[in-house]
Amino acid sequence: MKNQNSLAIGLMTFAMFLGAGNIIFPPFLGLEAGTQYIPAMLGFLVTAVGLPALTLIVFGRLSDSAQLTKALPRPLAIAFWVLLFTAVGPAFAMPRAVTVAYEMGLKPFVSGDHLMAFSSIFVLVTLLLAFQRGKLVDYIGKIMTPLLVLMLAALAVAAFITPLGPLNIPTLDYQHKAVTSGLIQGYMTMDAIAAVGFGWIIIKAIRDKGCESPKEIFSATLKVTLVYAFLMSACYLALAYVGATSGSIAEGVSNGGELLTRYVAVVFGPLGQYLLAGIIIMACLTTTVGLTNACAEYYQQTFRSPFAMTATIVALLTGIIANFGLEQILTISLPAILILCPIAIALVLTAFVLPTTKRNSVSFVTIVFISSVLGTVDALSILGLLPESLSSLCAKYLPLFDAHASWFVPVIFALVISKCLSTKSKNPEVGLEQASTTK
Structure with a gap:
């Protein structure tokens, strides 16, 4: 071009x-x-x-x-x-x-x-x-x-x-x-x-x-x-x-x-x-x-x-x-935006690391699920709808919760595991050689 x-x-x-x-x-x-x-x-x-x-x-x-x-x-x-x-x-x-x-x-x-x-x-x-x-x-x-x-x-x-x-x-x-x-x-x-x-x-x-x-x-x-x-x-x-x-x-x-x-x-x-x-x-x-x-x-x-x-x-x-x-629609659509954004970023990161083929369907679905659940938690927190007790619990156990990105670390963790499994499945002979060496 x-x-x-x-x-x-x-x-x-x-x-x-x-x-x-x-x-x-x-x-x-x-x-x-x-x-x-x-x-x-x-x-x-x-x-x-x-x-x-x-x-x-x-x-x-x-x-x-x-x-x-x-x-x-x-x-x-x-x-x-x-x-x-x-x-x-x-x-x-x-x-x-x-x-x-x-x-x-x-x-x-x-x-x-x-x-x-x-x-x-x-x-x-x-x-x-x-x-x-x-x-x-x-x-x-x-x-x-x-x-x-x-x-x-x-x-x-x-x-x-x-x-x-x-x-x-x-x-x-x-x-x-x-x-x-x-x-x-x-x-x-x-x-x-x-x-x-x-x-x-x-x-x-x-x-x-x-x-x-x-x-x-x-x-x-x-x-x-x-x-x-x-x-x-x-x-x-x-x-x-x-x-x-x-x-x-x-x-x-x-x-x-x-x-x-x-x-x-x-x-x-x-x-x-x-x-x-x-x-x-x-x-x-x-x-x-x-x-x-x-x-x-x-x-x-x-x-x-x-x-x-x-x-x-x-x-x-x-x-x-x-x-x-507009005000009523914003009230309804803003949570959807806040939830969709982590899902969209998670999909992009996954597509950057893994081929977008049906063979990786489980990995993609899993990562979408994680980003959806934790994205919802972040959205409720941003909107002030998360109960105080649950918010304190999330702040204690979820990395980046205070940054409204509690989905990020779990998604990266799942992505690393998926990449390792994908690489291993492509090279089954590596796993056999390792098993033989161990014996």
Whole structure:
């Protein structure tokens, strides 16, 4: 694949990942990290960028997104994908993107409630762009993303050339365990689960550019992943630095969106709010377009559903939920997201280590079971629904429970055992020789 195509797909990938949350979250993290900015961001980038990048690389090696769950029984595989695309699609991520785009992109400039009109237009534009399947790389990768990068670059240049002040004093969490806190916060972005969804779009885009053999697809995926990882890391570092040097305007700030709004008002004046509005709307739009395509691609490939019909249903549900039921849906879907994320990461790690064949079905099912059970425990803990007695017990016996990753060590342990058994089964003569030597 030509380098310009790799760059274009990499830009598209970056734009799809860069939602409003990815823009709002880093400034507040930087504000809390302060002088511990560098170690905190090193930890943050490992999980916020490293996990999604690993997911994309695994997809590139598999050459087909559906291969990720090939070792699972078909009903379990379908249940995973349907739940994932429902959660990151019309039930959670997409309605949130629409409402955030409205709250930060339009509401500051108008009076009254225009959410219904805004969401209708936003969803329509999303649908129109999603229908341009063959031109998605051209529209997002070659047009929309460069504009987004230029707007973000304006923020980055201002932050590093004319910071508002010195680095802040870090909060207690970042004074003594900056790297660990960064790792936890990066994991909580949940971009790893988005990477599993976006994998369908990225692999298809690579195939559409003429890559057919597994070697070509893997090579192209590596290039795309490097572009994504570089741009996303640069974006996170710049936005976090904005927060780390904005202590003078941060009094009473409770979230990164509020801090970023104050920052652009001070640095860019009246035009700052328009700059921020443009960044947020563009970021949310590229995310909803990508997720609409990912959902439709999956249903078309798995159930032979017409692409246009599935995309339209996803977009309509997104618009309806954004207007009438977001809070209720979030209450229901957030636990699903928190549970699905460990399962998705566990599947990616397993596919990275073991071949995704039916011969390894027991290993895949076991690891999914472990990540599901302990992911549920973590989700209940995050939501404050875990009984105090059980929480104390988990904190005592489950490694990384306080980091909301109690599933990680057991999954790695199960993965090591599975790999050892798999290696031994491939070389039965080794076991016979060892037995003979023992005798």
